Amino acid sequence: MWRQSRAGAGNVAELDKYEIQRKEAAMRIVFVCHSTSVDNELGLASGHYDVPLSETGEQQALELKAHFALETFDAVFSSDLQRAVRTAQIVFGERGMPLLRDSRLRECDYGDLTRHPVPEVDAERLEHVTEPFPHGESYLQATERVRKFLQDAQHSYADKSMVIVGHRATQFGLEYWINHIPLSDSMQTPFVWQPGWTYYLEHL
Numbered sequence: 001m002w003r004q005s006r007a008g009a010g011n012v013a014e015l016d017k018y019e020i021q022r023k024e025a026a027m028r029i030v031f032v033c034h035s036t037s038v039d040n041e042l043g044l045a046s047g048h049y050d051v052p053l054s055e056t057g058e059q060q061a062l063e064l065k066a067h068f069a070l071e072t073f074d075a076v077f078s079s080d081l082q083r084a085v086r087t088a089q090i091v092f093g094e095r096g097m098p099l100l101r102d103s104r105l106r107e108c109d110y111g112d113l114t115r116h117p118v119p120e121v122d123a124e125r126l127e128h129v130t131e132p133f134p135h136g137e138s139y140l141q142a143t144e145r146v147r148k149f150l151q152d153a154q155h156s157y158a159d160k161s162m163v164i165v166g167h168r169a170t171q172f173g174l175e176y177w178i179n180h181i182p183l184s185d186s187m188q189t190p191f192v193w194q195p196g197w198t199y200y201l202e203h204l
Contacts, residue, residue, distance in 0.1 A: 047110035111136020146173025
């Protein structure tokens with residue numbers, strides 16, 4: 001790692017210049033987690049269940065719209081589940097950017113635990129990193145979906161900027177493939193909401 005005390009300010013400046021050039025050549029991804037859904041308010045883990053946003057979620061999306069008002073993207077992708085689609089529509093729908101739905105960006109499929117209480121599903125998560133939920137999928141399978149999406153996206157958006165509106169499992173996949181964070185680590189990190197997370201993908 002370059003340090004100014006050893007390498008001098010000139011080398012640090014060169015490193016900063018390299019980082020800027022590297023990011024300009026990469027695919028920039030801003031991940032946005034869908035707004036609050038009806039199941040979120042009920043404390044249920046939706047998985048693939050297609051639940052709408054709550055009134056609170058609709059208001060949150062309007063606030064996100066203001067947050068991103070000055071940013072331009074080449075495309076906006078979302079999971080095909082309506083809580084993600086609706087978030088994308090409210091935040092970006094009037095901007096003239098393509099809004100594209102992709103099922104590979106869905107939440108993990110909890111199978112028999114779909115719409116069970118969140119604490120019950122949380123207690124089971126680490127057991128299903130590689131082992132699928134009964135009649136569902138594993139987090140590794142959900143992460144593999146994200147990898148296939150990213151590979152396809154790179155063909156058209158290699159040096160461009162996009163938004164992904166998705167779910168926790170979607171972000172686990174981004175952290176895994178781009179930042180090389182093990183799934184178990186991401187799954188044990190408490191979720192703290194923020195308006196968006198930025199990633200730069202050079203290659204997979």
